[in-house]
Amino acid sequence: MVKQYGNVYLIAGIAIIGGGLFGFDISSMSAIIAGQGYLCYFNQGSGTCTGPASSTQGGITASMAGGSWLASLCSGFVSDAFGRKKAIMLGALIWVVGCIIVSASQNIAMLIVGRVINGFCVGICSAQVPVYISELAPPTKRGRLVGAQQWAITWGILIMFYISYGCSFINGPAAFRVPWALQMIPAIILFFGMMILPESPRWLASKDRWEECEAVLVLVHGHGDPDSPWVAREFREIKEWLEIERQSKQISYLTLFTPRYINRTHIGLFTQIWSQLTGMNVMMYYITYVFTMAGLTGNTLLVSSSIQYVINVFMTIPALIWIDRVGRRPTLLVGSTLMAIWLFVNAAVLAAKGVYVPNGIGGIKEARIRVTGSASKAVIACSYLFVASYAPTWGPVSWIYPPELFPNQLRGKANAFTTSGNWAFNFALGYFVPPAFENITWRTYIIFGVFCVAMTIHVFFMFPETGGKPLEEVNAMFEDPNGPRYIGTPAWKTKNYYSTSARMEQGEGLEKQIHDDHDETVVQNESV
Template identity: 80%
Template sequence: MVKQYGNIYLIAGISVIGGALFGFDISSMSAIIAGKGYLCYFNQGDEPCLGPRSEVQGGITAAMAGGSWLASLCSGFLADRIGRKKAIMTAAVIWVIGSIIVSASQNIAMLIVGRVINGFSVGIASAQVPVYITELAPPAKRGRLVGMQQWAITWGILIMFFISYGCSFLEGPTAFRVPWALQMIPAIILFFGMMILPESPRWLATKNRWEECEQVLVLTLGKGDTSSPLVAHELKDIKEWLEIERQSQQVSYLELFSPRYINRTHIGLFMQIWSQLCGMNVMMYYITYVFAMAGLTGNTLLVSSSIQYVINVVMTVPALLFVDKIGRRPTLLFGSTFMMIWLFANAGLLATYGTDPGPNGVGGIKEASVEVSGAASKAVIACSYLFVASFAPTWGPVSWIYPPELYPNKIRSKAVALATSGNWAFNFALGYFVPIAFVTIKWKTYVIFGVFCLAMTIHVFFLFPETAGKRLEDVTAMFEDPHGIKYIGTPAWKTRSATFRSSRLEHEESGMQTSDDDLSPERKEKYEENETKEHV
């Protein structure tokens, strides 16, 4: 039997490679779609090397998101059946299969099929990696650890971009076949790395695998000490939770829209939807189009694009360090406000100083349908960089951190899967829409995304509660009473500093058992003592 390790940072570090797969896809497309090898091989224009038509390119890009949407919905059932760990390992295998097909593509149809299969992998991983980490992470570190998924995405984007850039000097189809084949490597590392990690103890408990459940708790919470009181309290709480959970009906996706859960379902779903509608995909998938409008060509275009990927990696770090201290709400409000400013600025620059380069666009890239030069060109590039710098420490990581914190354990897997499906549905729509939008409505594309950012700011302020630093069941107390009978909604702007008493604490005071699955008062004291010692 393979030896397993319980260090929570190792667990997060390996599992978030699933996020890197998404990052690899983003930058491989953005770097490759402007290259001659890709444009000539998949050409559909009347002239050579113009590449696929705009609507077809949109379909190629969106194919991955389409597969991710379907897989993310199914991932809840998969993870509940075979476990969080095996679901992530399954995603790794699917990614390898998809990458083989993509790298060997002989035509556009084969390329789309391969990208759909890759999407199955990303859909499973993006939904279940946050659930897996959330169920293992202590509250004080939960935001940082789940946020590592977004950091892994940014690293995947950066690494794959430079691989694709290096391969752009190769001749013919080799320029895109090699990078698409190399993206199998992180999936292989993920598959074998997950072998040394434990399964979620709560999932093991649902399958009556109590001995394994206890072993995982000893490994992760007890630091190898089988007599640790923390382990005993945690195991007791899990047993109590499971006893009550089994008295209730199995939760379906339809149940998520019941009065009890509808508010949380809507918040989690829109958390992921807004992360797409803010316009970040414009800056990631199609950044080469944007910079081509600013007059950059050839290697200068690709190098300038790479700078934003470096910014993305570097600016995600502050979120990992401070998101648990600053909170989710201030982080989201800051990000959406500043993204709106930079999007409206770019729209204004392109509308005021832009000229029409003709039907073939700038440098033969028809999606680069507006051309600016001089100071306006530099301003467009600067605003694009500032947009990424605003997204990276805010909506990027928090969009993965926030949804798993909203739900009780019995619905968490399916609820996060549903929320993530919203991400991929709109990722698909935007991947298809943006190339066409650049050709038809041109600079007005930025106005649309700027308005979305304004709507995000209003939505977050009035309806998104603060979850940072709160135990998972304290979050539940913001939405429902201790008995789970009366369903309430605490005003979001009042949840920052307010203290919410979880169902377990309320019931323990009255001598009743409850289904909540967090700390009892005694265990809370010992847990905080353990956290203090570990910090020191």
């Protein structure tokens, strides 16, 4: 039997490689679609190397998200039946198969098939890695550890971009075959790395494997001490809530739409949908189009594009450090507000200072507005600021928040469903944006700016704070009539229990503090 390790940072560090695979896909496309090797090999235009048509390129890019949407829905069944750990390992194997097909592509149809298969892996891992980590992480580190998936995505984007950039100097199809083949390496590391990690204790409990559940809690939270009070409390709460959950009807996807869960389902689903409607992944996939409009060409274009990937990596770090202290709500509100500002400014600059180029710039038909001088610098600066606003806010929180909302038996399917919303909109936007840049040009920014304003309003009025609470406490927030309920309490008045959770890990009374806070809120509301 393989020895298992319980350090939560090691667990997260290996599991989040699944997120890194998504990052690899993003930048492998953004760096390659402007290269001559790709444009010549997959040419559909009347010219020599004009590449696929805009609608076809949108389909190629979106095909991965299409596969991810289907797989994320199926991942709930796989995860609940075989475990979080095995679901992630299955995703790693699927990624290797997809990379083989993509790197060997002889035509656009084969490329799309390979990307759909890659999408199956990303759909499984993006849905189940946050579930796996959230079920193993202590409350005061859960945001940091689950949010590390977004950090892995940013590292995957950065690493793969520079690999693709280096390969762009190779002549012929090898310029895209080599980087696409190298994507297999992290998946192989993920598969074998998962072997030394424990299974989720909450999944083990759902299968009545109580001895194994307790052993994992001792390994991860008790640091090997079976008499740890934190382990005893966690084990007791898992048992209590599992008994309550089993009194309800059989769990299925339809359960998410029952009155008991519909509010949580809508919040979790829109967290993922809004993260796409910020326009961030659009900026990642098609940043070369934007910077071409700003007058950048050749190596300058690719290097300038890579700067935003560096920003993305380093600006995610503040979220990993402070997300549990600051909480989920303030982070989301600040992020969407700032992104709206940069999107509207970019639209204004392109509209006021741009010159329309009917046939596109440098053969790129999606780049139909040229800006120069200070206007060009403003477009580049706003693009960087947009990334710097997304990276510490909606990027990590969109993965952290949904798994926290649901009870143990429903969490796998619930997170699979909410993540499917992410991929459905990723697919739609990946397909929509090339024709949008071609036909409505700067107005594309207006669309995403309006979405950012809408999500700010939605979060403020509807999204409760889950920071610092054990998962069972979050469930009590929605269901327990004697607990710190969200029902009847406005979302903007819900609290972050980071400090009290931290004290509980040191042996002090979290439950008493939470209920004291709740009683105080009730008294205040009654007095009003």
